[in-house]
Amino acid sequence: MRTSNYLLSTLKETPNDAEVVSHQLMLRAGMIRKLASGLYTWLPTGLRVMRKVENIVRQEIDNAGAIETLMPVVQPFELWEETGRSEKMGPELLRFTDRHERPFVLSPTAEEVITSLVRNEVSSYKQLPLNLYQIQTKFRDERRPRFGVMRAREFSMMDAYSFDIDKAGLQQSYDTMHDAYCKAFDRMGLDYRPVLADSGAIGGNGSQEFHVLAESGEDLIAFSSESDYAANIEKAEAVAPSGELAEPTQDMHLVDTPNAKTIAQLVEQHGLDIEKTVKTLFFKASDQVDAPIIALMVRGDHELNEVKAENLPQVAAPLEMATEEEIRELVGAGPGSLGPVGLKLPLIVDRSVAMMSDFGAGANIDGKHYFGINWGRDVELGQVEDIRNVVEGDPSPCGQGVIQLKRGIEVGHIFQLGTNYSEKMNCGVLGPDGKNVILEMGCYGIGVSRVVAAAIEQNHDKYGIIWPDAIAPFQIAIVPMNMHKSERVQQAAEKLYAELTAAGFDVLFDDRKERPGVMFSDMELIGVPHTVIIGDRSMDEGNFEYKNRRSGEKSAVAIDNIIDHLSSQIA
C-alpha cells in the first residue's frame, strides 16, 4: 500500500474525550472514528488489524474442529423469552419492533438462536460432538459506553457453541477450545493468561477468562508466585488462615468512639491494629433467610468480594446494600457503629474474621465500639465463608507460593453451560439407547474488536503503538528520504516495495511529499514493527537503514541483504 493511495488520517493532538491509552492511540493512529456514543467506524488501519485478529481466531477455531456459520444480527424477541433472558439482560438487550410491530432484538450473543438451530438440525448422538461458531457484529446497549472499542455498544465477537451428549464430551470440547484460544493468543504475540472465572448466575461446571495483561486493565488477576494458578480476583479463593484460634487475652469493653466513623479513623484515634478490626456490612437477604437483611463481616484491612457475596444462597442477587434507614430500624445504630455483638440478624463471617481474637467492632450503638471481642465467649460465631478478595501475600489456594496481583483486560471467555439452555429450549437428540438426551452445551467468546484495544494497552510507548508482527496493520514501512528530489532514492524505494510485496510482505510505502520527521512519527504512531529508511547518504555506502519499532534500534543493512534481514526479523 502506498500512503498516497491510502487514508492514513493520523492526528497530532490527543483527543480530549479519550480516557485510556488504547482509545487515544486508536484515534490518533487513524484506526477508528466515533460515529455516535459507543459506535465506531473502523478506518483502514484499524480494520487491517481487526481482520488479522479475526483471521487468526478463525484459523485456530477451525483447527479445533468448530464449523463457521453466520447468524442474523436481528433476532426475534420470542427466542429470548424462551430462556427468560429477555428479562435478565435488562436494557442492554436492545429491543425494537419492525414495520409490522413484531418484536426483535439486536443480538448481544446467540445461545438462543444456535440452540434453536441445533434442536431442529441435529437428531442423533451420531452427529455429535458439534461445535458451531460465528464471527459477527454484536450489540449491547451499555448504559455508559467508554474507552473506545474496549467497551463499545457495537462490536465484533467470535462466539462458539459446543453440543455434546454428556459431561465428558463437554469437558473435551471445552479443553479443545481452551487450547485453541491459547494458540490464537500465542500467535497474536500477546502476553495473556487463562484465569479461573466465576460462573455467576449461569451456573455450570467451569469457566475461564482469557486476559491480556496490562497495567490499565479493569480486572485484577491473582497469580501464584510458584505455580500456574491464576484466577480473576472475583473467583480467587482466600484460603482459611492456618493455625488455631488464639485464646482471649482481653475482656470485652465498650469504648466511646464518637469520631470514628471509618476503620481508618478507628485505627488512628484508638491505636488499634487494623488486623484487629472488622467491617460489618448489611445486605438484602434472599428468600432462603428468615430476615430481610443479612450481615457480612470482613477484616478491617480486607475488601468484601461482591461476586462471592452474591453467590451465597442467603444473599439476594443482584447484591443490594441495606439503606441506612433499614439498618437503623433493625439495629438502632448507623453504619459507622455496627458489629456482631448483640446483633439479631443472620451473620456470615469471612474465614479470616473467624480466626480473629481480641478484636474491635461497632457496638450497634452510635458512637461506641466494643474492643476485646472474642468469638464464643462474647458472641456466637456465624456461618464461616470465603467472602473477601485475596490480597498480595495471601497463600495461593493451589497450595504453592503466595498470591501476586496483576491487572488484565478480558478478551475471551470459555464456559461450561451444561444443560442450562438446552433444557429450557428442549434441545435433545436420540441417544445410543434410543431415548432423548438433553445436550450438554459449552459457549466460547472472543472479543475480536476488544483484542485490538487490549493489544495496544499492552504494547505502546510515548511515540505510539508497537504492534506484534502478526497483527500489525503493515509489517514493514518503507520511508524514502526526499524521494521527490532524488531519483536514485525513488528507484530504490520503488524496487524494494515491488520486491517485498511480491514476496508476500504487508508493506506501507510512504510515498508522500512530507518531511522525513513527519513520516517517521506517523510510522511510529501507527506502530509498524519494521521500517526501512532509504536515503542518499546510506546508499552512498551501499546500505539501507533498518529500524525496529520495539527495540528502537537502528542498523545499517547492505542493500542486497535487506530482504533476508527483514525476513529474519519478522517472526
Add this chain to the structure above:
Amino acid sequence: MRTSNYLLSTLKETPNDAEVVSHQLMLRAGMIRKLASGLYTWLPTGLRVMRKVENIVRQEIDNAGAIETLMPVVQPFELWEETGRSEKMGPELLRFTDRHERPFVLSPTAEEVITSLVRNEVSSYKQLPLNLYQIQTKFRDERRPRFGVMRAREFSMMDAYSFDIDKAGLQQSYDTMHDAYCKAFDRMGLDYRPVLADSGAIGGNGSQEFHVLAESGEDLIAFSSESDYAANIEKAEAVAPSGELAEPTQDMHLVDTPNAKTIAQLVEQHGLDIEKTVKTLFFKASDQVDAPIIALMVRGDHELNEVKAENLPQVAAPLEMATEEEIRELVGAGPGSLGPVGLKLPLIVDRSVAMMSDFGAGANIDGKHYFGINWGRDVELGQVEDIRNVVEGDPSPCGQGVIQLKRGIEVGHIFQLGTNYSEKMNCGVLGPDGKNVILEMGCYGIGVSRVVAAAIEQNHDKYGIIWPDAIAPFQIAIVPMNMHKSERVQQAAEKLYAELTAAGFDVLFDDRKERPGVMFSDMELIGVPHTVIIGDRSMDEGNFEYKNRRSGEKSAVAIDNIIDHLSSQIA
C-alpha cells in the same frame, strides 16, 4: 472437511414455503435456515459460498484502489435527516431508539455515514481520488420479504463510495469500478451483463446495473442483436419509428363499442388492427402542470414504462394512477372509453403513437370509440416522449440490430451520484486554487448474499446446484464406496484426502457410513463440481472414477494420475 465433522443438513423434500429454485435448493442443500421472516442463518455450506464470493469481491475492489473500512450497522437517525432520506426511505428504513431514547436506524446503505466521515477526514484535493468501501451487514425492512436471501431483510452488501474533485475524476473512478465488477463476476464464473439503468430519483449522470442472466430473473434486459448494447427495460430507449407520418385515408367516425372495455375486446369485436389502437392512461400530474391529472398514450400492443413515465417532470412521483372517480369527474367517461379527442387535459404521447394514422381510441363517452383518428386533422398532437417498454424486434437505440429480451437478477449497481449528497452534507475540500470544492461522488454496491442465490438460479439442474469452481463450497468431493467394509478403499480415500488438502484444494471427504446413493445425491445436491469415486471394482483396474457435476460425464482415471486430472479440470 470430513462430512462426519461437518453439518451437512441436506433435506430430501422441497420445503413448501420456498417459491424460487434458489431458495428451495439453498434450504435443501443445507445452506441457510430461516430464523424469522427475511432473516436467515447461514449454515456452513452456505457461508463457505458467501465467503468465496466476498473474497473475490474484496480482492477486485482492492485491486481497483478502493480501501476497506467498516461502518456500524447501527447509525444515528440525525445523519439521515441531513440528506432528507429519513423521509424518502419510508418504512424500509428501520428506526428505533436506544435506552436513552436517542433515535437510530439499521443501516440499509451508508452514503450519509461515509460522507460525514470524509468531510471530517479529507481537507485537500491532494488526498483525492479516494474510494472507501465496506462489506457489511445491511438491513431493509421489506414489506414482503421473499425468495430466501434473494430479497431478505438482513443481507450482506459490498458498498463503495468514491470521492473526486471533478466530473472527469468521477468518470474515471466509475469506469475503474465498472472494470472491477466485470473482473469479479468473471472470476465467479457467472454469465452476467452490465446494463444501462435508470438513475431514478437520485439523479446523477450515469448508472449501470450488473445482472446475472437467469430465466427466473425479476428484471427484463434489452439487448441488441448486433452490438454490446444492454439496458434494463426500465431504461432501454424505444426509438422513434422511422419514416413519415402516413396521410389520413379515413374520416373520423364514432362507433358504438358497448362491450369493448379492453384493447383485446376492441380488436376482436371490431376487426381493428391492434397497431391501430391506443391506450390512454391517466395519472396524477406534478406541480409543473396546471391540471390535477395528465393523460399518457401508448399503442394498444405496447406497455407503458412506469419508470420513464415517473421521470417526466409533468408526472407526479411516485407514479399514481387517477381513480375512476377522478377520471369521470374530469372527462365524463370511464376507463374503458378514454381517448385524445376533445380531451381537456395535458397529453403526452409515445413516439410510436405520434406516428399513427387512421387509429381508434375511446371517445370519452361511455361505450363509444372514434375510429379513423388522425393527428392534426382531428386532434392536436400532444407532447411526444419515449414512455413505453421496448419489445423484441424494436430497433436497438445503439443503431445496430434489433432488441432481444432476456431475464436477469440484479446483483450489482454502480452510480454517479455527483454532488447530490456532498452538497447537502457540505462535503468539500480545498481545491488547487485554495477555494472550497464540493466533491463529486459515486456509489457502488454488490449484493454479496444475493449473488449466491443468483448463481444458483443460473446454475442448477433437477439434481441440485451446479457451482462454478470459484464459488463452490468445496471444489472436490471424495466419495468412497463401502469404505467401512474395505480397508483398501478407506486407505486410498484417506491418502487422496490428505494429498488434495495438502495441495490446497477445498475437499469434502464423505466419510459417513451411508449407502453410495445417498452420498452421490448429497454431493450433487450441494453442487460439488468435481467428484472422485473410490471403489474396489475400479481400483482392481488401477483407477478411480471421476465425475463432472456440470457435464455429468464419468471417466476412469488412473490412480496415479488423479491429482493431475483434477488440476486440469479445475479452472
